[in-house]
Amino acid sequence: MPTVTMTVNGMERSGTVEGRTLLVDFLREHLGLTGTHVGCDTSQCGACVVHVNGSSVKSCTSLAVQADGADVTTIEGLANGADLHPMQEAFREHHGLQCGFCTPGMVMSAVDLANRNADPSEHEVREWLEGNLCRCTGYHNIVKAVQAGARAMGGGS
């Protein structure tokens, strides 16, 4: 079975996986990083979004071996110690989460958007979130949070 090595949230992590092991399973089962969630098995819901080399990726659709050598950031790696990342803070401030299950994927996806567009319009946010499902919030406050978070990030994470 192949061994993979990647930087996860700033630390080098290795593990022996099957060829078919998904990145999300490597993160959750091998590394215990259960903040990344699995909400579907057809790459639709986006609860599993993490960053691979700075871009948002659905970790349920990536093999662990594809991330060999990559720099991976999960929701656990976003905050700076006790200080929430500006996007996390914006979600809290604007009540952009309820049950919290889609939240890690939403936040990671939103950070990627903000890195590309420092001041997204409501329309741009709604279009960007095409790959993230939420059943609780009706997206209303998520959209507000993403806009506020992007502005707070000031064009960079």
Place this chain on the structure above:
Amino acid sequence: MSGNGTGIGASVKRKEDARFLTGRGRYTDDINLPGQLYGYILRSGMAHAKIGAVHTDAARAAPGVHAVFTGKDMEGVGGIPTGWLIHSKDGSPMVEPGHPALAIDKVRYVGDCVAIVVAETAEQARSAANLIDVEREELQAVASIEAAEADGAPLVFDEAPGNVCYDWEVGDRAATDAAFDAADHVVSIDVVNNRLIPNAIEPRAAIANYDPATGDYTLYTTSQNPHLVRLLLGAFVLGLPEHKLRIVAPDVGGGFGSKIPHYAEEAILTWTAGQLGRPVKWTCERLDAFKSDTHGRDHISTAKLALDADGHFLGLHVTTKANLGAYLSTFATCVPTYLYGILFAGPYTTPAVYCEVKSFFTNTVPVDALRGAGRPEATYLLERLVDKAAVELGMDRVEIRRKNFIREFPYQTPVALQYDHGDYDATLDLALKAADWAGFEGRRAEAAARGKRRGIGISTFIEACGIAPSAVVGSLGARAGLYESGSVRVHPTGSVSVFTGTHSHGQGHETTFAQIVSDMLGVDFDAVDVVHGDSAKIPFGMGTYGSRSLAVGGTAIYLAVEKVIEKGKKIAAHLLEASAEDIEFENGSFTVAGTDRSKTLGEVALTAYVPHNYPEGLEPGLEETAFYDPLNFTFPAGTHIAEVEVDPETGEVELVAVTGADDVGRIINPMIVDGQLHGGLAHGIGQALLEECVYQDDGQLETGSYMNYTMPRAADLPSFNINHNTTLCTHNPLGAKGVGEVGSIGVPPAVINAVIDALRPLGVNDMSMPATSQRVWQAIQRANG
């Protein structure tokens, strides 16, 4: 109530968010127990079949497999029970067939549980399940109400002739018939309430453990009501005493009703853990969730409204057929009856109402509560019919509603409920203003100039929430009480733990309940924590559904706090050498009335736990529990207005604006309340425009994944215009009514009424949910002839 920065009425940021935002939530699938094995549930791929031998030898021999169990192995275990006994018109009890956790002899829907494979890894369990050979004889399936009631239809259960579970009624039929005899106008309508799949984003999961040393079972499960699961699983299925069965519902990723029922998988897992003496974990894959989470709605109805010449409603007659699916889920039977038929007065003074409901077994996933549960179905029918009446009588859609509003309270409806209070004009006026109803024709004309058909639709509605008075529901067939519990433990140095029988799976109870307690006790918000979801920690409670948590659970907490204060007064009186009757409690201090002599709550609490100088005969400690059984349902009400633009070339409906004016009773945290409204609106809009569960005639689920079941996405929805007019519930001390289901109850008819309003100039006078572009385009083509 001080109304300070974190008190009642403040938009306090949520306590829950710190863990959810940093990946430190603890959902069931995040939990792993030492020595845990993995279970995979083999499900039926046929909707209706006799099953013979189930050959499991190859699976048992597969790598990593510890055990395979089938229905025959579990044959001595009790079936999955249902929680509400409905009686038919003739007084006979409903047909209540057994529901074995693992199918025996017959499978009745695609997704029915056939076997469990337990292995070292989830992959091994799933792979081995493919090696199970089930001898099957496929039977013709009945996958819809129409198929179930057809002459000579195959029977889902031999004991249910015609596939009928019950034929129920509510209201006075003779009085209603008389109203129609006296009517100047009769308006009728046929509607289908489309079947929905709940789709909480967290799939169901469970881990069961058995400790042979103590005989204790523990089940971690994705539930909205852990004690209800314990009661059903322990007392009815496995025969385990409550003190040996602990149910933990940790962080739960949304429920919407689909995590109320006690599911077969919970029984299978717990029983299997007992057989093996090791923890067994199961996580539902989304594709299996589509065919095993209970579905919602699925009604076919015809109704008629009798009116006088002035447009006053005289009588309403509703005939509904409801699909219950293949087995009776926990609340399945009450959803199309006591959560449906009793809503048909709506906010109107209709003096005679009659509703009859015939419910059918079909070879489909069991149907149970889904956000609103019965009340969206009733509201949709009524508000579509009222709109149609306005059109047929040539009346204004707003005025016909206003003409029939209830204005005197309490109001006894002809269908059992007594509304305590409300102000329907106020929410109507507020919504009309917020939506700029008066300016709509200008917007219609502007859209027309762009080639678009613009329409506006309205819904004025009431709901019955805060379920429910135990004696009332007991007399109607409920097999459980629907009170709620709350415990308040003031610790020796003055911080507080609150224990509630409700369960939070997105609603923010940890914040809202802490606001109530910190406000009442005058302690810091951060000094109050709320504990829920673990039957080993909390008092017996009934959980969260039916918008009941604040009105029922919050009241229990309120009453427990009052008991704490009363006891604290006795302790303070002793310390202050005064009479307890002379002690006043405010802002965290017990004060002798008219003096500046006082003791803080912290001083009183410390005295309660270190009772060296203490009132004679008073128990030490400062912890109180209250059980609250509500006196009545609560009646949130409001007006929802939707505005749409239809592209007549493509049939595409754009939802341009959604305005709500709601009366949800006392608002503890406006931020959380608005969030609940947003979510409910999205769910209701999903039903109106996007979502539809489709079965093929052979019982195969056509919409079995996110690829072909259309969930609302961010770009499908506008931002919502939310407004409040609050009247207080008169029969609970908080004045709370409930908010969790409002959006999904009120908005679907507003959306469809708007679509019809847009298309009426094209000759389209009816529209079914969901109003997809295909359906709208076809309607336009048909109207064009």
